[in-house]
Amino acid sequence: MDGRADWPHDRRFRALVLPATFASLRWGEVSALRRSDIDLGAGTVCIRVAFVERSTGGLVLGPPKSKAGRRTVGIPQAIVQALREHIATYVQDEPGALVFPGAKGGPLRRSGFNTRTRWVDVVKEMGMPGLHFHDLRHTGNMLAAESGAGLTDLMAGWDTTTYAPR
Numbered sequence: 001m002d003g004r005a006d007w008p009h010d011r012r013f014r015a016l017v018l019p020a021t022f023a024s025l026r027w028g029e030v031s032a033l034r035r036s037d038i039d040l041g042a043g044t045v046c047i048r049v050a051f052v053e054r055s056t057g058g059l060v061l062g063p064p065k066s067k068a069g070r071r072t073v074g075i076p077q078a079i080v081q082a083l084r085e086h087i088a089t090y091v092q093d094e095p096g097a098l099v100f101p102g103a104k105g106g107p108l109r110r111s112g113f114n115t116r117t118r119w120v121d122v123v124k125e126m127g128m129p130g131l132h133f134h135d136l137r138h139t140g141n142m143l144a145a146e147s148g149a150g151l152t153d154l155m156a157g158w159d160t161t162t163y164a165p166r
Contacts, residue, residue: 013117015086016100018079019045021136025073028052029064031108035087036095040080046072051107059107 020030028050037046050064064070075083091097102108103116110133114120123131 012086012090013100013113015079015082016113017136018082019075020133022079023073023075024137026050026065026137027110027133029069031098031100031110032061033099034095035091035093035097035099038083038087038099040084040087043075043077043080044072045075053109059109061107 016030019025019033020027023045025045025047029047032049032051033045037048038044039046047064048070049061050069052060052062054060087099090101091099098105098107100108102112113133119133123129
């Protein structure tokens with residue numbers, strides 16, 4: 001990615017795309033991450049819960065989308081420093097603090113993220129019009145698959161640190 005994806009006007013979201021892409025996380029999973037879910041020393045992210053936005057506009061915190069959704073995922077060393085800086089700068093010093101909070105400190109809504117980052121404009125400027133946030137998850141899965149992961153491996157949990165099966 002080039003500098004256009006760096007969103008200099010609101011750096012709170014700079015690191016959000018990294019675990020979504022390289023750990024293949026869904027929006028609800030990445031937006032529900034707490035400080036205690038990330039172990040930068042071990043290079044892992046633990047997915048325990050996810051936010052679901054109801055058609056009425058309410059957010060509900062619950063289990064991940066599927067039984068296999070509760071998992072620990074490896075993250076590549078290449079993104080650890082960016083996550084470390086993000087946590088030190090933007091995350092409260094409590095185990096339950098949201099890693100990617102909204103503007104008022106509560107859960108981050110996808111619409112707020114899209115607006116604050118100018119997502120549609122940024123991906124268009126990058127030559128990738130129509131790229132949706134969920135496409136980042138598919139990108140991570142594609143990287144793993146290109147490294148030899150099969151569908152069973154991806155469903156079981158592919159180690160995105162080495163792009164090798166666990």
